[in-house]
Amino acid sequence: MNKFLNKWFRQIHRWIAVPTALLILFAFIIKMVGSSEVAALWEKWDKLPSVLMLFMAITGSYLYLLPYIVKAQRKQRNVAIQKADR
């Protein structure tokens, strides 16, 4: 399960990174230099960069915590092995 999450969270984080960065730049340019009609059209899609950023934050937080999760699990496993040896 953990290996599955590790793989997919990293993949999602990697694949969403480029569209997120491009969309944030795109939204910024539209707001700064776009005409009011284009800005009004964009209004409908304005939440998309925030939603993508939320996915980045969730998957990124998991990737950040991953080494600590693995460490804690290894420690638990070693304690269980030591108990079984006794």
Ligand code: HEM
């Ligand atoms: C709150 C937001 C974010 C957090 C907490 C976060 C955290 C992380 C962490 C912990 C890693 C793994 C580093 C490692 O194991 O070496 C990572 C990788 C990465 N992050 Fe983020 N990140 C965030 C947002 C972003 C954004 C906004 C982008 C780009 C638009 C981005 C692009 C990447 C890329 C491309 C990788 C490498 C993925 C791979 O190939 O394994 N991240 N991030």
